[in-house]
Amino acid sequence: MNIGIIGAGAISNFLLQKLNGRQDIKIKSIFVRDKEKYQSLESNFQVTLFTDLDAFLDSDIDIVVEAADLHAVKSLIPSVIKRKAVVLISIGALADVELLKEISHLSNEYKHEIHLPSGAIGGLDLLQNAHALGLVTGVSLTTRKPASSLIDEAIDEAKVVFEGSAIEAIRQFPKNMNVSIVLSLAGIGFEKTRVSLIADPHIDKNVHHIEIVGDFGEATFTITNNPLPENPKTSYLAAMSILGTLNRLDGRLRIGG
Template identity: 55%
Template sequence: MKIGLIGAGAIGQYLLKYINGKHHEKMEITSVLVRDFDKYANLQKEYRVKLYTDIDEFIDSEIDIIVEAANVSVAVDLLPKIIKRKEVMLISVGALANQETLKLVGQSDNRTLHLPSGAIGGLDLIQNAKGLGNLDSVSLTTRKPALSLIDELPDKEMIVFEGPASEAIDKYPKNMNVSIVLSLAGLGMEHTKVTLIADPNVDKNIHTIHATGNFGEMELTVKNVPLLENPKTSSLAALSVFSTLERLAEKVKIG
């Protein structure tokens, strides 16, 4: 499987390292779209890729799927165009908080938008329960180091937001990507309850998902270790992208 990569930041270079750098037998990154050619020119020799700065030339290159690993604004700008011509994996899922973008994606013919699970888990169970209307409630409690959310360190944990995912995404666009994926897998942005906590006693992001329905009840907590290359990105988020690509390349698929 030949992959086109948009962006060469922390996750982009993680993928280059573990796919091309380790000579993966079933997939290869062949094309990389960047804004600054000179800044990333060394990637061509190090990872045997071709760099592009023109979006049309990039899309027309010999690739089977495009992985967006840039940022939300780039994703909002480019997604409507690239989804018309290629399969896409979207990492900056915050782009889907934009209803127009979500609508355009839904109108794309015969192209699939793949969303990795990112920094959380349990999405397979939630999708299974949702399938026959057996899902009653879904909530997400996210606990983050206090100073990543507020300016002054509080004496104790502080709830900075409580409400539907749609409002959480609007108020905290850089902190609530996981709520978008969870909402799309489950009951939607209006019916997914989100609680965001600034906690002076934690040093990592902690996500707890609670879901109920006819199937029973689920509670899952994930404590994310930061990615070594970029502490602002969770290691699990990068792993989920790599794992999703591997599953696409496999003949036997689970779930």
């Protein structure tokens, strides 16, 4: 499977390092806005850089990994999905209901899949299975983050900085609440999924606690994320979830789901 990546940041570099030298999954092309800035990637990882989207999509790739930002999803993915399957990382963009409708329609029309990695959380397969008959009644996410990553003021005790729906969480904290969007899409929707965001001066890692209630029973998950060694602003698990998604796409034995 040949991969094209949009973006050349921390996630892209993680994938390049982990997939470099593999024969079954290869990164062949990278779409960037500034080719000169990232020129070293071509020699370091034997990839080709593109600044023209059509030329990028014409290259020898089977699937596109979006590893850029919300703007890239909005401006590029509607064109990409017409020609290639997509692994979408900046899932927060799908809080824009019109954009979600557009790319879902294009995915159906052009028969190209959109894959949403679980990112910094887990349990999405359980949530989807439990909601197969529409009988999950409650989903909540409580996220605790180091206070300095959320607020400017110095605090001595944990402080709730947001409580409300997932749709409002991503609007107010677009760089911090991607997990609330993928959780909503897997379960009971943006409006019904409840989110609490806590700034905690006593922690140095992000902690996500998920509670699910329905006819199946109850489930809880707590995930404490280590940062990506190369970039402390990125979750290690979020990066690995993309690699795991690509590995599963290329395999024949599918577990869970």
